[in-house]
Amino acid sequence: MKGTRIVTASAIVLLLLASALHASSYRTDRIIVKFRQAVPGTASAVAALSSRPVAIAVDDAQKAIAELEASGEVEYAEPDYIIEAEEVPSDWPYRGQWAQLAIEQAWDLFSSSGGSSSVIVAVVDSGVDFSHPDLSGVLVKGYDFVAKDDVPEDNSGHGTKVCGVLGAVGGNGIGIAGVAWEVDLAVMPLKFMDTDSSGKTTGNLSDAIKAIYYAVDHGARIINASWGFYDYSRSLEEAIEYARSKGVLVVCSAGNKGQDNDVLDHYPSNYPQDNIVAVAALGTDGTLASFSNYGVKNVDVAAPGVGLVTTTLNGGYASWVSGTSYSTPFVSGVAAMLLATDDTISPEEARDILIRSCSQSPQAASFAIAGLGCINAFEALALAGSHDETSSQDSGGEPSRTAEGSSDQGMDDGGSSGGSGCLISTAAPSPSIGMLLPVLLTIVLFRTRRTGLPE
Numbered sequence: 001m002k003g004t005r006i007v008t009a010s011a012i013v014l015l016l017l018a019s020a021l022h023a024s025s026y027r028t029d030r031i032i033v034k035f036r037q038a039v040p041g042t043a044s045a046v047a048a049l050s051s052r053p054v055a056i057a058v059d060d061a062q063k064a065i066a067e068l069e070a071s072g073e074v075e076y077a078e079p080d081y082i083i084e085a086e087e088v089p090s091d092w093p094y095r096g097q098w099a100q101l102a103i104e105q106a107w108d109l110f111s112s113s114g115g116s117s118s119v120i121v122a123v124v125d126s127g128v129d130f131s132h133p134d135l136s137g138v139l140v141k142g143y144d145f146v147a148k149d150d151v152p153e154d155n156s157g158h159g160t161k162v163c164g165v166l167g168a169v170g171g172n173g174i175g176i177a178g179v180a181w182e183v184d185l186a187v188m189p190l191k192f193m194d195t196d197s198s199g200k201t202t203g204n205l206s207d208a209i210k211a212i213y214y215a216v217d218h219g220a221r222i223i224n225a226s227w228g229f230y231d232y233s234r235s236l237e238e239a240i241e242y243a244r245s246k247g248v249l250v251v252c253s254a255g256n257k258g259q260d261n262d263v264l265d266h267y268p269s270n271y272p273q274d275n276i277v278a279v280a281a282l283g284t285d286g287t288l289a290s291f292s293n294y295g296v297k298n299v300d301v302a303a304p305g306v307g308l309v310t311t312t313l314n315g316g317y318a319s320w321v322s323g324t325s326y327s328t329p330f331v332s333g334v335a336a337m338l339l340a341t342d343d344t345i346s347p348e349e350a351r352d353i354l355i356r357s358c359s360q361s362p363q364a365a366s367f368a369i370a371g372l373g374c375i376n377a378f379e380a381l382a383l384a385g386s387h388d389e390t391s392s393q394d395s396g397g398e399p400s401r402t403a404e405g406s407s408d409q410g411m412d413d414g415g416s417s418g419g420s421g422c423l424i425s426t427a428a429p430s431p432s433i434g435m436l437l438p439v440l441l442t443i444v445l446f447r448t449r450r451t452g453l454p455e
Contacts, residue, residue, distance in 0.1 A: 024229040026079035028061045032206050032235045033068060034075040052213060053235040055080055055206035076234050081205040083193065083227050101304065101359070106377030107182055110337050113381070117343040118184040119336045121166060121222040122215030123329070124208060125159035126201055127152035127191035132160065132315050134168040134175040135187070142189040143214055145207040152191035156201040157313045161321050162226050163187055164311030166329035167336075175317055176309055179333025179377070183340045188220055193227070205233060212239040216246045221339055224332040225252045226325035226408055228266050237271050244275040249347040251332045253324035253408035254280045254293040261295035270298045275347035277335070277354055281305020281327040282374050292324055294368035300355050301371040303327035324408040334377045338384045345384060353383045 034053040053076075058064035061079055068077040120140070130139060130153060144152040154160045163178075167185045170177030190211040193203030208227070215223050223243060243250055252269040254261060261270055261278070269278035280302040281292040288294055289306050305327030312318040331354065338350050345353070357379035358371035 024231045025082045026061060027082065027204065029059070030055050030057055030080045030204075030206070031061050031064055031068075031077055032080050032209070032233075033077045034235065034238075036073055036075055053206075053209065053238070055204075078233060078235060079205075079231075081229055081231055081233065083203045083205060083208060083229050101374060102376050102378035103179065106334070106337065106381050109378060109381050110182055110341065113341055113385075116184060117340045118186060119180075119222065119339045119343075120186045120188055120218075120220045121180075121224060121332055121336055122188040122190055122211075122218075122220035123159060123163055123166065123224045123226075124190045124192060124211040124215065125162050125224070125226060126156045126193040126195075126203070127154035127159045128163050128187070128189040129154050129157075129160045129311070129313050129315065132164075132311050134172070134311050135160070135163055137169045137172075138167045138185050138187045139163075140186040140188050142191070143211070144191040145210050145214075146191055146194050146203070152189045154189075154191070154313060156193065156195040157318075158193065158201045158226075158325065159189060159191065160312055161310045161318055162224060162325060162329045163189065164317075165308060165326050166224065166333045168311055175311065179330055180336040180340075183333075183336050185336055185340075188215065188218065190215055203227075205229075205236060209235055209239045212236075212243060212250075216243050216248050220248060221343075222332055222335050223248060223250045224329050225250060225268060226328045228253055228255050228269060228408055230264065230266055232265065233267060236268055237273075240268055240271050240273050240276065244273045244347065247347060249275050249277065249335055249350050251277045251279060251328055251335060253328040254278045254295070254299045256281075256291045256323050256325075256408050257293055258291050259293050261293050261298040263295075266293055266298075269293075274351060277301065277331060277351050279303055279324060279328045279331045280369055281322070281324045286374070288368055289322070291322075292327075296368060296370055299369045300351065301331060301358055301375050302369055302373065303330040303375045305330075328408070331375055334375055334380055337377065337381060341381060341384050353380050357383050 032053050032055055065077040065079070068074045122142075127142075127144060128135060128139060130136065130151075141150060142152045143150055152159075164176065166178050167180045167183070167187050168176045168178035170181030192207035192211045193201050196202050212223060240250055250268065250273075254269050255266040259266070269276065278299045278301075280294050280299050281289040282302045282304055283289045283306050288302065292302075292305065293299065305324055306322040307320050308322065308326050309317060309319055310321055310326065335350055335354065338345055338353060354375060355371040357376050358373040359376040359379070360371075360373040
């Protein structure tokens with residue numbers, strides 16, 4: 001449940017304008033509906049087929065929603081929002097290189113710990129290049145919710161890049177190593193996005209929801225969601241809650257609009273469930289990338305998200321990709337190491353460990369995210385061994401979550417990477433003036449936030 005807001009008239013105007021600018025597109029010929037339990041004599045016998053929401057074809061989305069809600073036969077009806085990849089221009093001016101951020105130390109610690117539990121990570125995205133030599137060793141059967149078959153081949157490249165950051169095979173003498181390359185990793189590609197007629201990577205909310213249920217029902221322990229949009233969806237929240245009920249961690253990108261997610265919502269990263277980890281993007285100087293969304297209440301951790309090297313289509317490598325789309329699988333990879341080390345760690349505990357183990361420094365713009373800094377793989381693994389004690393410690397309260405999807409992709413030049421190892425990028429400039437604007441709203445806006453599930 002949203003917190004109480006006390007807002008002046010001017011603040012209301014600002015918020016309404018911002019909401020209009022962030023409104024998501026939706027399909028006019030299809031809606032998402034959850035029918036009430038069917039009763040004799042009603043026309044909604046389809047409800048008996050499934051307790052989950054379904055997508056139905058209509059002539060006019062808004063008219064159909066109004067008629068269904070007035071009929072009393074549905075729990076809810078809502079638009080089938082279009083989720084779109086968020087691009088960052090390929091000439092974005094970054095310089096410098098990443099520090100290793102304790103990744104190599106984490107690999108050494110993982111190796112010595114004997115962690116061997118297998119972990120399935122579902123990448124709900126645009127599919128994958130199944131023939132890529134740096135990915136074929138970790139891919140398992142997935143599904144294509146666009147073509148409705150079991151071959152989720154990637155046409156846009158976004159999903160392949162995400163999979164590379166997460167788990168590209170290491171030590172094979174080619175390409176790169178993903179964050180979780182030492183884990184007994186199974187990457188399950190679930191395709192709901194594809195390239196549209198304008199060249200953008202987009203997908204339907206209804207297909208994303210189906211993919212989440214599929215991931216949970218087919219054994220995924222982690223779901224990577226490198227996408228988002230800016231309108232609330234009850235059906236998506238129910239899917240996230242279903243994942244929570246089955247012990248599945250959902251790692252979400254925070255978004256690429258440079259906005260404060262505590263003021264303007266971004267979904268699914270802003271939902272209140274404590275199995276969600278919302279990820280911002282960092283530049284190499286330790287500050288938030290200027291395109292990255294942030295929010296001390298609604299964004300949990302930050303990870304490298306500028307100029308990363310990763311896999312791309314046709315067995316190739318992209319030498320420059322940026323965006324919260326790619327900081328997200330970085331965190332999914334660290335989470336996979338945690339679960340491989342100790343498969344009894346719950347999603348709530350994993351989230352707690354990831355937040356508490358962040359590298360904290362003034363450079364990390366600690367005011368802007370709950371974890372006060374960048375993900376630290378070594379410290380997270382060190383905490384994982386004593387996660388029961390960590391979870392019970394009182395350090396001023398548990399990290400909070402709030403209720404609140406577009407694929408959060410950054411730039412890439414499609415070039416070739418020349419080496420092995422981890423992810424290389426350049427430094428982000430200082431946060432833009434756009435990041436400071438929400439501070440002005442705090443003069444007239446008071447907002448509280450509830451921890452845990454919405455009421």
